Amino acid sequence: MKITVLGGGHGCYAAAAEMAEIGHDVVLWRRDSDALKALAETGELFILDYQGERSVTVGFDNCQINLKDSLEQAIVDAELIIIPLPATTHLNLAKQAAPYFKDGQVVYLPPGTFGSFVFAQAMKNSGNHAQTAFAETGTLPYLVRKHGINRIVVSGYATRLPTGVFPSHLSEAAFKILKQAYPSVEPIEDGLSGALMNAGPIIHPPLIMMNAGPLEHFEAWDIHNEGTQPSIRRVTSQLDAERMQLREALGYAAPHFPLADHYNKADEGDEWMYGRGAHGKLTDSGDWREDIDLQSHRYMLEDTRLGLSLIVSVGRWAGVKTPVAEGLLNIASAITGKDLYAEGLTFESLGLANKSKQELQVILKQGV
Numbered sequence: 026m027k028i029t030v031l032g033g034g035h036g037c038y039a040a041a042a043e044m045a046e047i048g049h050d051v052v053l054w055r056r057d058s059d060a061l062k063a064l065a066e067t068g069e070l071f072i073l074d075y076q077g078e079r080s081v082t083v084g085f086d087n088c089q090i091n092l093k094d095s096l097e098q099a100i101v102d103a104e105l106i107i108i109p110l111p112a113t114t115h116l117n118l119a120k121q122a123a124p125y126f127k128d129g130q131v132v133y134l135p136p137g138t139f140g141s142f143v144f145a146q147a148m149k150n151s152g153n154h155a156q157t158a159f160a161e162t163g164t165l166p167y168l169v170r171k172h173g174i175n176r177i178v179v180s181g182y183a184t185r186l187p188t189g190v191f192p193s194h195l196s197e198a199a200f201k202i203l204k205q206a207y208p209s210v211e212p213i214e215d216g217l218s219g220a221l222m223n224a225g226p227i228i229h230p231p232l233i234m235m236n237a238g239p240l241e242h243f244e245a246w247d248i249h250n251e252g253t254q255p256s257i258r259r260v261t262s263q264l265d266a267e268r269m270q271l272r273e274a275l276g277y278a279a280p281h282f283p284l285a286d287h288y289n290k291a292d293e294g295d296e297w298m299y300g301r302g303a304h305g306k307l308t309d310s311g312d313w314r315e316d317i318d319l320q321s322h323r324y325m326l327e328d329t330r331l332g333l334s335l336i337v338s339v340g341r342w343a344g345v346k347t348p349v350a351e352g353l354l355n356i357a358s359a360i361t362g363k364d365l366y367a368e369g370l371t372f373e374s375l376g377l378a379n380k381s382k383q384e385l386q387v388i389l390k391q392g393v
Contacts, residue, residue, distance in 0.1 A: 026049050026050065026104050026105060026202070026205050026206065027049070027050045027052075027102050027103050027104050027105075028044045028049045028050065028051050028052070028103060028104065028105045028106075028107065028206060029051075029052040029053075029054065029093075029099045029100060029103035029105070029106045029107070030044070030051065030052070030053050030054070030106075030107045030108075030109070031054050031055070031096075031099065031106060031107070031108045031110065031118065031122070032054075032055055032108060032109060032110040032114070033055030033056070033057055033060055033061070034109065034110060034111070034171075035165075035167070035169045035170055035171050035177065036109030036110075036135070036165045036166070036167055036169060037053070037055070037107075037109050037110065038053075038070060038169075038171060038177050039072075039109070039166075039167040039169040039177055039179055040107045040109050040166065040167070041053045041070070041090045042070055042072050042081055042090070042177065043166075043167075043182075044107070044206060045081045045089040045090050046072075046081060046089075047206070049205075049206065050091075051089065051090050051091065052090075052091050052092075052093050052099050052103065053083070053090050053091070053092050053093070053099075054092075054093045054094070054095075054096055054099035058094045060174075061092050061094055063174055064083055064092065064174060064175055065083060065084050065085055065092050067083070067174060067175040068082060068083065068084060069081065069082050069083060069175060070083050070090060070175050070176070070177070071175060071176040071177070072176075072177055072179065073172075073176070073177070073178045073179070074178070074179035074180075074182075083175070096121055096122060096125065097125050100122060100125040100126065100127075100130075101125060101127070103130060104129070104130065104131070104202055105130070105131050105133065105202050105203070105205075105206055106126075106130060106131070106132045106133065107133045107135070107206070108132065108133065108134050108135075108140075109135050109165055109166070109167075111323045111326075111327045112136075112137065112138035112140055112327050112331050112332070112370070113323065113326050113327050113331065115134075115138075115140040115143045115144065116143060116147075119140075119143050119144045119146075119147035119148075120147050120150075120151070122144075122147075123144070123147040123148045123150070123151035123153055124151045124152075124153055125153075126148055126153060126155050126157040127155050127157065128155045128156045128157070129156065129157075129198070130155075130157045130158070131157075131158045131159075131160060131198075131199045131202045131203060132144060132157060132158070132159045132160070133160050133161070133162075133188075133203060133206075133207075134159065134160065134161040134162075135161070135162045135164065135165055135166055135186070136161060136162055136163055136164055136165065136219075136222075136223040136224070136225060137160075137161025137162070137216070137219055137220055137223065138161075138220060138223055138225075138226075138327070138331050138332050138335060138370060139161070139216065139217060139220035139335055139370060139375070140159070140161055140220075141159035141160065141161045141189070141190070141191035141216035141219065141220070142159075142191055142216060142217075142375060142393070143370075143375075144159045145157075145159055145191055145192070145392055145393050146375070146393050149393045156195065157195075158190050158191075158192075158195035158196070158198065158199035159190070159191045159216065160188050160189065160190045160191075160199055160203060160216075160219065161188065161189060161191075161216060161219040161220060161223075162186045162187060162188040162189075162210070162219055162222065163186070163187050163219070163222030163223050163224050163282060163298055164183060164186070164223070164224050164225070164298045164299070165183075166182060166183040166186060166207060166209075167179050167181070167182060167183070168180040168181035168182075168299060168303065168306065168307050168310075170310075170312040170313075178310070178312060180306045180307055180309075180310040180312065181299050181300070181303050181306045181307065182299070182300075183207075183209055183298050183299055183300075184209050184296060184298070184299065184300035185209055185211055185282075185296060185297070185298050185300075186207055186209050186210045186211060186298065187211045187213045187219070187222045187280075187282060187298070188200075188203065188210045188211065188212060188213060188219055189212075189213045189214055189215045189216045189217065189218040189219030189220070189222075190212075190215065190216060190219075191215060191216025191217075191219075191389065191392070192215075192216075192388075192389065192390055192391050192392035193214065193215040193216070193389055193390045194390050194391060194392075196212065196215075200212050213277070213278075214277055214278070215389040215390070216389060217275070217339075217385075217389055218272070218275075218277045220335065221268060221271060221272050221275075221277065221336075221339070222281075222282055223332060224282075224284055224287070224298065225324075225327065225328040225332055226268075226328045226329070226331075226332025226333050226335070226336060226350075227261060227264055227265045227268060227284050228261060228284055228287070228328075229248075229324040229328040229329070230264075230324070230328055230329045230332075230333055230353045230354075230357065231257055231260045231261045231264060231353065232248040232249070232252055232253065232257060232261075232324075233248060233317060233319060233322070233324045233325060233329075234319075234353060234356050234357060234360065235256070235257045235260065236248050236252040236257075237319060237360065239252065240317050240319060241319070244316060245314050245315055245316050246314065246315075246316075246317070247308065247311075247313050247314040247315075248313070248317070249304070249307055249308050249313050250308040250313070250314070258288070260349065261284060262284070262285055263349045264349045264350060264353070265283055265284045265285070267336070267340070267345070267346075267347045267348075267349055267350055268281075268336060268350075269281040269283065270345055271336065271339060271340055271343060271345045271347070274343050274344070274345045275339075275343060280295070282297060282298060284297075287299065287303060287304055288304045289301055289302070289304075290302055290305065291305075319360055319361070320360075320361055325357060325360075325361065329353070329354065329357045329365060330357070330365040330368055330369050330370075331369055331370040332370075333350050333353060333354045333357070333365075333369070334354060334365060334366050334368075334369025334370055334371050335369065335370050335371060335372075336350045337350050337351050337354060337366065337371075338366075338369070338371035338372040338373060338378070339372060341372075342372050342377070342378060354366055354369075
């Protein structure tokens with residue numbers, strides 16, 4: 026299958042490498058052409074994971090990962106387009122890419138923060154009326170970090186990817202394509218259901234704000250290791266309860282993938298998105314001991330500003346109280362000196378706040 030990966034982040038390189046190893050025809054595009062050339066000059070991308078170290082070839086032609094510096098050329102022949110980028114990139118990238126999407130293509134946003142709607146809306150605004158499916162899931166398929174220009178270390182792979190499609194009437198065809206790339210995809214109702222599976226806004230905002238002191242004091246701090254303590258876990262669990270209550274109020278079915286299962290040991294409880302024992306693999310790797318700037322890190326700009334604002338706004342629309350989400354968003358606004366709800370991704374900013382439940386259901390099924 027012809028697969029294009031858009032972006033140059035940790036997950037983008039991991040997706041391109043995995044798809045190439047499976048045997049798909051892979052194209053990688055990124056905005057930074059100098060970084061693309063630097064990668065091409067190395068000739069290969071090294072992967073270190075539980076299977077050991079190996080590499081795939083990379084270059085501008087006849088490689089396992091073929092590099093493109095033209096967004097249009099990267100998209101035009103793809104059957105599946107994977108965009109494992111932060112949601113902070115979606116508005117600009119959606120505007121750039123919208124004219125190029127074609128009938129039958131599937132665009133996968135792992136995770137999405139309702140990016141499926143953002144991309145579909147950008148297509149409409151560009152005058153492109155192709156039948157393109159936009160799918161999103163609850164997490165990045167990889168626990169991964171880049172180590173240099175051409176090396177990635179993967180601490181874990183997703184084993185369950187609950188995925189919704191926007192518009193949902195394209196779901197059947199979309200899942201046939203998605204499962205060729207990610208057999209761990211599990212179909213759920215629609216794009217909003219997929220957005221409300223996103224684990225990032227649940228796990229990261231409590232961790233960064235309740236670890237603000239050590240994050241600003243030490244050169245590096247692991248919020249997932251010494252930064253994950255019982256009091257923080259209790260806040261995270263209450264925040265996740267609000268997410269699940271919201272899903273239930275909107276009529277979405279279980280399983281809701283409670284974040285608590287992420288912390289299960291290898292022989293405990295239900296399997297979460299990264300499988301059992303994933304949290305231990307993450308902390309053992311040491312790759313998440315890092316310098317997190319609370320003004321600029323994606324945990325603040327993406328998971329808090331965009332992710333929590335979406336949860337709060339959908340809660341207000343549905344009449345579901347989200348006091349922990351609102352409280353964290355207010356604290357984050359105080360830390361950054363900005364109104365993060367006003368800057369966020371909300372039903373108001375998406376033009377959905379005045380829609381009835383019936384009108385929203387039609388949009389989720391038929392599209393914008």
